[in-house]
Amino acid sequence: MVKPDISTELSGIRLSNPVIPASGTFGFGKEFAELYDINILGSISVKGTTREPRFGNPQPRIAECPMGLINSVGLQNPGIDEVVKKELPELSEIYHKPVIANISGFSVDEYVECAEAVDKVENVGIIEVNVSCPNVHAGGMAFGTSAENIAKVTKAVKAVAKKPVYIKLSPNVTDITEMAKAAESEGADGLSLINTLMGMRIDVMRRRPVIANKMGGFSGPAILPVAVRMVYQVSKAVKIPVIGMGGVSSARDVIEMMMAGASAVQVGAANLTDPWACKKIIEELPGECEKLHIERLSDIIGCVE
Amino acid sequence: MRDLIFKIKENRKIAKDVYEMLLLGDTSDITRPGQFINIKLDGFYLRRPISVCDWSEDEIKIIYKVVGEGTEYMSGLKEGDELQVLTALGNGYSIDELKLSLEKNGHMRTVLAGGGVGVPPLYGLAKKLLEAGVRPDVVLGFNGAEDVFYKKEFEDLGLKVEISTMDGSMGKKGVVTDVMRAEDNSSLYDYVFTCGPEPMLKAVYDLVPEGQFSFEARMACGFGACMGCSCKTKYGNKRICKDGPVLMREEIIW
Known part of the structure; x- marks a missing residue:
């Protein structure tokens, strides 16, 4: 058998493989570039950026769970100016492929300003619009849980962006396909799903929440089945490409996500417990394809009826 | 930073709920006292960050207190058991x-x-x-x-x-x-x-x-990626895991 072709495509951008570190678990790549050549990655979704710099939420921000964790970082980021002037250019020196710029906001105007700013940056291939952060009280997920607001944000961002716009969806909704269709109808070029599930842990000794912000976003292998289900439902409901994520930790998980309908796959929490996780997954992919008699990985996208 | 296998040489109680563990393996990544290691435990999703007490060429000594399920599990580990350990993390004392x-x-x-x-x-x-x-x-x-x-x-x-x-x-x-x-x-x-x-x-x-x-903080990654342990300092935001855990007195904001 010839070596399997593990390349894929997102809105005309060729990826050498479908593995993309998810926003918020990979910073701007620096910490990982010290450990391995990050140019093996299909792309990188960088840390979510808002117009103003944000410190984020109070400590503690992390709670362990069975097969996962809750985080309540709260969009800590240096602000869009710093990201455009410093972080993205510095990333282009160590990573030579198009990246996914993840933006967030508290108003439609803020999303538009951030989109305009990253749209001009050379190494940005895709703009990922995060309407689903569960860790900020206004904005973020408040946009992502209403089809009407998703439509508004999508329309406004599409009006200013020349680059492909992907809307990152929240799983914390009654019917995610409604949100997906709202984004598609206003011209979204693709969708990323799922963001974290709202969760909470209680310190039973102290009788108080583990996390200072009480609730946070649950991620890790525990949420993979939820993510696979939603990627499956959404990819059947829309025609635009889907980037699948949620608990992906192995080459087998990548394949499962693609069979559910994902054109590419993001790896999040796994980077935090094993900094070499993406590298290992990419190295395992060809062998895993051979085992499953997959000659071309892109052939299996949405193959499950 | 590397993810290495260490073999437990000794794991003994030295005070109430406090244990001393000796780990055999490659310690060459440790450069300063006050750095820490991040230990993977079977059945727990996040690693456990524990400061290095002392080290030699092929041995790390750690001391930990049983405060939860993870450290409880650690206290039951025996001589000869192996642990996967991210080493070495943090800046340490200068x-x-x-x-x-x-x-x-x-x-x-x-x-x-x-x-x-x-x-x-x-x-x-x-x-x-x-x-x-x-x-x-x-x-x-x-x-x-x-x-x-x-x-x-x-x-x-x-x-x-x-x-x-x-x-x-x-x-x-x-x-x-x-x-x-x-x-x-x-x-x-x-x-x-x-x-x-x-x-x-x-x-x-x-x-x-x-x-x-x-400083101590709840961490997810331990190597600066997740922003889980950020704090404010007079020199800007710092990550306890990567830019710390040691801060100079003059930069601390309470």
Whole structure:
């Protein structure tokens, strides 16, 4: 058998493989570039950026769970100016492929300003619009849980962006396909799903929440089945490409996500417990394809009826 | 930073709920006292960050307290068991920074102030300071006599060790700063290396004019990726895991 072709495509951008570190678990790549050549990655979704710099939420921000964790970082980021002037250019020196710029906001105007700013940056291939952060009280997920607001944000961002716009969806909704269709109808070029599930842990000794912000976003292998289900439902409901994520930790998980309908796959929490996780997954992919008699990985996208 | 396999040489109880574990493996990534390792445990999603107490070419010593399910699991591990360990993490204490202050100020009365499971990294630091020709005093604070550990180990290095306990069952009744304060309420020391619970660090900060403070935080990754353990400092936001855990006194914001 010839070596399997593990390349894929997102809105005309060729990826050498479908593995993309998810926003918020990979910073701007620096910490990982010290450990391995990050140019093996299909792309990188960088840390979510808002117009103003944000410190984020109070400590503690992390709670362990069975097969996962809750985080309540709260969009800590240096602000869009710093990201455009410093972080993205510095990333282009160590990573030579198009990246996914993840933006967030508290108003439609803020999303538009951030989109305009990253749209001009050379190494940005895709703009990922995060309407689903569960860790900020206004904005973020408040946009992502209403089809009407998703439509508004999508329309406004599409009006200013020349680059492909992907809307990152929240799983914390009654019917995610409604949100997906709202984004598609206003011209979204693709969708990323799922963001974290709202969760909470209680310190039973102290009788108080583990996390200072009480609730946070649950991620890790525990949420993979939820993510696979939603990627499956959404990819059947829309025609635009889907980037699948949620608990992906192995080459087998990548394949499962693609069979559910994902054109590419993001790896999040796994980077935090094993900094070499993406590298290992990419190295395992060809062998895993051979085992499953997959000659071309892109052939299996949405193959499950 | 590397993810390496270490073999447990010994895992023994040394005080109430406190264990000392010796790990055999490649320690060459450790460059400074006060750095930590991040240990993967079967059945737990996140690793457990534990400070390095002491290290040699092929051995790491850690001391941990059983405070939850993860450390409870660790306490049951046996000689010969293997652990996957991210090593070495964090900045650690800087002896060069102390030397700069010594050059500027001449003699400085230096103290190591540890509280509870904040004591361990100060032991490796004490050995490195002695190698560098610095002889600090040692003040160790605990809740009670049953919690006390490493008094003798520090004494065996030839250092003056004083103990404080909250209940007065050993040493001076009170907290470490009660031992470090002169009768006129001034500090007996000019420079401190400290590690312990945050209220203790704050009390030490209020007393001693200069030094290095090691902080504890809940972490996810331990190597600077997730922003889970960020704190504000006078020099901008820092990650306790990557830019810390040791902060210089002058940059700390409470």
